Amino acid sequence: METVGAVEAVPRPGLRERKKQRTRDALVRAALELFATRGWEGTTVDDIVAAVDVSQRTFFRYFASKEEVAFFVPRLAESRVVEALRARPPAEPPLEALRRSVLDSWDEINAAVEQVVPLELHLRVYRVIESTPALFAAHLRRSAELEEELARIIAGREGLDVDADPRPRILVAAFGGVIRVTERLWSAGADLSLAAMRDLMATYLDQVGPALAGDWRTS
Amino acid sequence: METVGAVEAVPRPGLRERKKQRTRDALVRAALELFATRGWEGTTVDDIVAAVDVSQRTFFRYFASKEEVAFFVPRLAESRVVEALRARPPAEPPLEALRRSVLDSWDEINAAVEQVVPLELHLRVYRVIESTPALFAAHLRRSAELEEELARIIAGREGLDVDADPRPRILVAAFGGVIRVTERLWSAGADLSLAAMRDLMATYLDQVGPALAGDWRTS
């Protein structure tokens, strides 16, 4: 729907657009750096805009809230997982599809993140998110929204009605539980490599089924 | 450790204490009423204190935040569930213990709530919580904290280490998923009676096990 004859939809962003992109990235980087070093409450919006040398008003034109900029990176990851799940073969069992969606897009996500901020910085910011009640609450809300979307996709695959059959949401809730446990462990300080992290998540996901059934004391 | 010889620990609260109790209750009732009618952002703290005729500073001495007063009622319910779970027979399978804890304390919870505010008012406030992003986030954080506590109790019953074995947290996550699905249905407008609500939750809980395993398309 753009210029006629231009199959390539990205000819060149134009100076204005590039400038905007630069400002946005600068704000994100400055904000995350500050959050990681001074903590959430320890950094004001004025601090952030001072580092980039724009007005406070401009900040709020790019981000609806101070919170939003903190979740810039997680936002990238979420969309990838959703895409990955949509691409899974429909015959695959639900839990397996979820499992593969997360694990297979793992590397791709990390690469995408690295293009905006160093992964190491993101990790430090993530620790701040986990340890700051207000941010953690926002994180959970975002996760809930993601899980809702995943549940709808699963329901679609299985030909079910999400609002009539609770199983898709229950399944995704258990799945989300694993993710959160893993994230927690990650941020808790155990300096796991990304690969080790991935393996741990895989191991935990294998236990989702068995965890719900039967007697744990026998095994 | 009070007055010597007084086995009854609650002789009479004293005027000062009674006055505090009245102020607190008045603030809660005024706040909930306002939230239910004008919505979350539509009511300021000044509105609340004006209705009770105290200073804003007093409000913040009773409640750490505007948010806290909104969760006064849910707070009552949470402690009951924890108590109920601790009281379950240790031989009971984990999921069954959780199930019984919630369902058995159902009536007791409603009675306790009714002593502070009409259940109908709480229901209206709950709808506001579910539909207000900031409040919903806070609700999820509170739920996460509750689930963490439940997971620790379950782990204790089974003789497991919560941080080493992910299964308690996964189980509780799935369980929490059911609770949230039910709450959502409740607040979504389907005017279910409390009894119908309870039955629905029971039905859903029965599906937690089957939901995780196997192929849904056969049944």
Next chain:
DNA sequence: AGGCTAATGTCAGCGACTGACAGTTGACAA
């Protein structure tokens, strides 16, 4: 009755966020 202390009110101030208005700067046609 009078002193102690908890409860409350008043005031000033910070930080997140918003609307209104004015100035600046790319984009695009003449």
Next chain:
DNA sequence: TTGTCAACTGTCAGTCGCTGACATTAGCCT
């Protein structure tokens, strides 16, 4: 190139949640 339009930005004033400091009031206890 120039001029017009629209997008972007800055400034300012103001609201709302929340806090610390300090003065005032009012139960409590001897």
